Amino acid sequence: MPLDDRKFMILQAIIDDYITTAVPVGSRTISRKAGVGFSPATIRNEMSDLEELGYLDQPHTSAGRVPSDKAYRLYVDRLMKVGKLTSDERERIHDYMQSRGAQVDAVIRSAATVLADATQYTSVIVAPKLGSLRIRHIQLVPVSEEMALMIIVTNLGIVKDAVIRVPSGLSADDLYSISRMLTERLANKPLEAVRATFAELLQDAESNRRLMVEALRVIGRKLDAEDATEVVVGGSSKLLNYPEYADVEKAKNFLAVLESKDKLRQLIGREEGMEVTIHIGAENGPEMSDCSVVTARYRVGDQVTGALGIIGPTRMNYNRVISVLEFMSRAMSELLSNR
Amino acid sequence: MPLDDRKFMILQAIIDDYITTAVPVGSRTISRKAGVGFSPATIRNEMSDLEELGYLDQPHTSAGRVPSDKAYRLYVDRLMKVGKLTSDERERIHDYMQSRGAQVDAVIRSAATVLADATQYTSVIVAPKLGSLRIRHIQLVPVSEEMALMIIVTNLGIVKDAVIRVPSGLSADDLYSISRMLTERLANKPLEAVRATFAELLQDAESNRRLMVEALRVIGRKLDAEDATEVVVGGSSKLLNYPEYADVEKAKNFLAVLESKDKLRQLIGREEGMEVTIHIGAENGPEMSDCSVVTARYRVGDQVTGALGIIGPTRMNYNRVISVLEFMSRAMSELLSNR
DNA sequence: AGTTAGCACTCGACAGACTTGAGTGCTAAC
DNA sequence: GTTAGCACTCAAGTCTGTCGAGTGCTAACT
Numbered sequence A, B: 001m002p003l004d005d006r007k008f009m010i011l012q013a014i015i016d017d018y019i020t021t022a023v024p025v026g027s028r029t030i031s032r033k034a035g036v037g038f039s040p041a042t043i044r045n046e047m048s049d050l051e052e053l054g055y056l057d058q059p060h061t062s063a064g065r066v067p068s069d070k071a072y073r074l075y076v077d078r079l080m081k082v083g084k085l086t087s088d089e090r091e092r093i094h095d096y097m098q099s100r101g102a103q104v105d106a107v108i109r110s111a112a113t114v115l116a117d118a119t120q121y122t123s124v125i126v127a128p129k130l131g132s133l134r135i136r137h138i139q140l141v142p143v144s145e146e147m148a149l150m151i152i153v154t155n156l157g158i159v160k161d162a163v164i165r166v167p168s169g170l171s172a173d174d175l176y177s178i179s180r181m182l183t184e185r186l187a188n189k190p191l192e193a194v195r196a197t198f199a200e201l202l203q204d205a206e207s208n209r210r211l212m213v214e215a216l217r218v219i220g221r222k223l224d225a226e227d228a229t230e231v232v233v234g235g236s237s238k239l240l241n242y243p244e245y246a247d248v249e250k251a252k253n254f255l256a257v258l259e260s261k262d263k264l265r266q267l268i269g270r271e272e273g274m275e276v277t278i279h280i281g282a283e284n285g286p287e288m289s290d291c292s293v294v295t296a297r298y299r300v301g302d303q304v305t306g307a308l309g310i311i312g313p314t315r316m317n318y319n320r321v322i323s324v325l326e327f328m329s330r331a332m333s334e335l336l337s338n339r
Numbered sequence C: 001a002g003t004t005a006g007c008a009c010t011c012g013a014c015a016g017a018c019t020t021g022a023g024t025g026c027t028a029a030c
Numbered sequence D: 001g002t003t004a005g006c007a008c009t010c011a012a013g014t015c016t017g018t019c020g021a022g023t024g025c026t027a028a029c030t
Helices: A005-021 A027-032 A040-052 A069-079 A087-098 A104-119 A172-186 A198-203 A209-227 A248-259 A261-269 A318-337 B005-021 B027-032 B040-052 B069-079 B087-098 B104-119 B172-186 B198-203 B209-227 B248-259 B261-269 B318-337
Strands: A122-126 A135-142 A147-154 A159-165 A231-234 A277-280 A291-300 A304-313 B122-126 B135-142 B147-154 B159-165 B231-234 B277-280 B291-300 B304-313
Touching (some): A005 A027, A104 A122, A135 B135, A248 B248, A261 A291, B005 B027, B005 B069, B069 B318, B104 B122, B104 B318, B135 B172, B172 B209, B304 B318
Antiparallel strands (some): A122 A304, B135 B147, B147 B159, B277 B291
């Protein structure tokens, strides 16, 4: 039994309806819709076929039908036409993002908020791995008697900083010359190579050995923290607005996942391509089998990428989510790469 | 009718029980407790008195009784004895906080996590207002052709930074001399005075007028952002574990409040003293009338303070919450002031 | 006078019986 | 191929009765 045009049409109608109402849809509902010229009975026959083909599920006899994961798959692959955001909306997002400065952390944080607001679903953003960036410049800025701020500028203009302890009695000039030395030694090395060359670097640090050790140790620690790449979540309570989470137990499960950065990273960061990819229901593994996850990536410079995504019920408004993600992916890439 | 010792004792027992079980407590439950030598009937008489005095509420006839806000007030003011954290625990928190560096943002963020973890309630931390800090040092670090990182070090060693656009063609040396100039002009002024002296400062900036304008503008904007002082929330989903929020509607309300930084700032930041203060139920206004809010403050240097707090059900474990807040307040103050 | 036992009463929670209504599947007629 | 008709199913809502925890009151006890 093939999927003829009418079946397509009916399936589409069912999905559309279910996406907006979240209530199992019956034959009469579809029959009443404009553009459908058939009686409930006919629709029923078709629905029965669609169920046999695996596109519909019935929660129980005499409830309406609900689209299956397979139906959503078909929907996003073939039935859905992705719209554009209105130029008005694009502008609003753009302005907001622009106003938040261009440092990676800030961009990610505001992007998470924007994504959640624009889609009304929960958003997740995974920070890029910076290990392969090359050090361009290191500078120590005096902060107090015993502290200095170490600023690491990389080849893409991304900045990491950390406060380190310095021996008291060092003048600003001293710090400056130490900065020069550090820069000289480390310039052009990838961040992740710093630890490997640790010993070598220390060998010829005569005078300020203590400080060098501290500086390198801090860089190393930053990297470790970086390895557990940062994950930011936006709008975590959005989904309580959807009836599928009216049950507190379900909501709790979901929120638990949101609090595990590891799981999120796995969920959002798994695809490598730049295009928007969609994982529906069970494709996300048993834990999130009643959610869909839509992800995209953003670029920082030419190689490094991070991921952004939306988590929502399987019946989410894919169309809108995809438009927003595509737009945000581009906006973030621009913001983080154009320097 | 006065509150005699026995009434005190019984009230205490009721509160203790209710705090742990969240179930209305009946006369038999109290009677069975060790240390209470009276029959249920006697207890009932006393409970009836306590109800008349306004310390107990009855959800309906033939349910047990529930402590009123007034009872909790009495409890925290007179009945409760505040314990200490175990030294083990104190050490754990201390270590964790220490390992997170000493920059204000980082401290606040990790403190929010620690607070929520240690108490199992939702935590809120309001960042200090930095406007009255004095500028000690300004330094521009080149980041790319057209960008520089402006670092503002204040008298307390707190650092703010921002990326600003610089005219291309400026060497590192140029930036250095501009930094010097800015520092000279601005040193020892409170951050909030910068905007006021804006025009004056510009007057004698001959050569790099463009850059100066940009720098000052950015400082101004930072301050505006600072005015809408940062608020960080930790463990926002913790309270779903408590039966009083089993109803999704209630949970949604609560989470909505958590997402409004304004309301939170009002809720947490209202008290000025350093001691722990407690607002019970209706004292928090109608919106949070079934929650209690416990707040404390932390110091940054000698004058500037920020606030930290815990939001939970009125039947929260005040004892523990207070110990943790006291400890954290001290820990944060130390971390942020000892430089 | 304070304490306790006894007893009638209240009310929420729970379970089972019944009703309602949306929806289905099947069959026969158009 | 389409539709009307009808019997059937099942969740959800309502109604009813039972159970148990808890109360308030009164009378008896110490």
